[in-house]
Amino acid sequence: MPQSPEIQAVWPEGTPKPLMPYSPAVRAGDWLFVAGHLASDYVNGLPPEITTANPYLVNKMGEESRYLLDNIAKTVAAAGGDFDRDAVRIFQWMASDKPTLDDFDAGETWPDISITPYLNARNEYITDPRPASTALGVHELLVKDTTVEVDVICRLDGVESVGTPVPEGLPAPLAGYSPALRRGDYVFLAGEIPVDWVGDWGRTEHMGRPSALSPEARVNPYLWYGSPIEAQTDYVLTKLAKIAEAAGTSLARTIKADVYIAHPSDFEGMDRVWRKFFPDNPPARMVIPYMGFGGKDARIEISLQLLAGDSELEVETIHTDAAPTPIGHEPQAVKCGDLLYFSTQMAFTDDGTLVEGMARRPEFPYYGAPAREQVRYILKNVAAIAEAGGTDVENIVRRLCFHDDFAFFQEAIDEWAAHFPGVKPASSTIGLVPGQMVVPGAKVLLDLIAYVPQG
16 A cells, blocks of 8 residues: 555744654644654754853743744644644653652652743743643753654644633643644543642641652552552552543543553553453553652653544554553554554564564674664554454554663664655654663664645
8 A cells, every 4th residue: 555645744934944764743634744843944953042042131942942943833834734723632741850860760750841932932832722742851862962852733724722720629730731622523631640749748747758759649658558669650540531621521432542651560460450440342552651740759641642532533443463461551553533542562472572683682682773773573463453343554643752872872763764765754752761672672762643635
C-alpha cells in the first residue's frame, strides 16, 4: 500500500529547517502533527540572539520558549490552522541534569527546575481553553544547551474547542491548562500527577519527609505495607475518571494513554492497577520511564485521549500474530476514526525480553549497531500491525522516540528514514538517563500514530 496522498508535509517559510530527516509538521485529513520544536536555527545551535542576550535582562528559558513557540505558530499557520485555536494536545519536554540515574534508583524524581518562564511565554501564544498539556523533566535534548522542546497535535476541522473546568472536589492545576478539552468526537485529558497542588507546604501534618503528594496517594512510610506506585496510579486514574465524566465521557471510551513512570521497576505495580480500571479492551498505551515530575515524590503521570460520550465513532482493538504480544495490559494498537494508535514499541519478544542478537556483547563493546537493528525489527512489527489495522507503515504521521543514550541516535534515525521515501513523519526525539528500559537492553522506544485512509 503506497503512502496516502492525503498525507502532506508542511514546510513553512521563514522558519529554520531541521537537520534530520523529518517534516516540521504533517497534515493528514483534519489532523496536524507538529514535530518537536527547539530554540535552534540549526546552524549555531542556540541562535545568537539567545546566546548573546544579557542574562540579567532576559530569561534564557523564556527566550527559548518564545523562539520555538513562534516557529510552531508559523508552522500551524502554514498548514491553514491557528495555534491558539486548533491545538488540542501539547507535549513539553524540559531538560535537566536531575534526577540522575542514582536519584531515580533511590526513588527521587524531582527535576529541580522552575518552568514559570516557559509558562509566561506560552501564555502569549495560547489562551483559553488551553490544549490538554503534559510537561515532563527529561535528561537531554538533541541540540546542545537547549532546555525546552515542544510538540503539538492540532485539529483542523473548523470545530470549536470546549474546555471542561476542574470538577468540584478535585484540586485545580497551577499551570492554567484545561483538565479536559473536547474537540468534535474527541476528548483530550491533560497529564495528571498524584498531587493536590499543595502537598505539605504550609501544613503542620505530613507522613515522612515533606512531599507534594495528595494524602490519598501516599502510603505510610513507617509501616511495611503498601505500594507507592499502586497508590499513586489508583489516585491518578480515579481523578481522570471524574474529569472524563465531567467532560461527558468515561474511561471506557479511552483510545490512547500516555503513561510516564519514574523507574522501570514501577511498571509492574502500575500495570496491576491498570487492569482494575481497564479490565477489558484496554486502550493503546505508551509507557516511558525515567521521567522527572512537577510534584515532589510523584512517580507517575497519565494523559488520555477518549471518544466523546455521544460520538458515533468506534474504538477497535488491533491484533496480529505476526507481531509480538505487548509487554503489559495493552493491545498492539487501537484504531479509531482515521488514526491507528500503536502501543509501546521496543525490540521485545513475546516474553518481554530483548530480541536475541539486538545488543552488543560485553566482550565486544564497540561492535555492532544495536539501535539500527532494533529500529529495523520494530518497523517490521509495526508494518504487520499497520496492515492488520488497514494502513501501511508509510502512513505513520507522528513519531516520538526515546533514547537511553544519544550516542545511538544517528544509526537509529538513518534506519528510520530509510523506510519513508515520501513524506517523513513529524518527529520528536528525547534523551533519557542512561539506564535500563522496561525491556533491558532496548536502545530506542517508539510512540507512533499512523493515518488510516478512508474509502
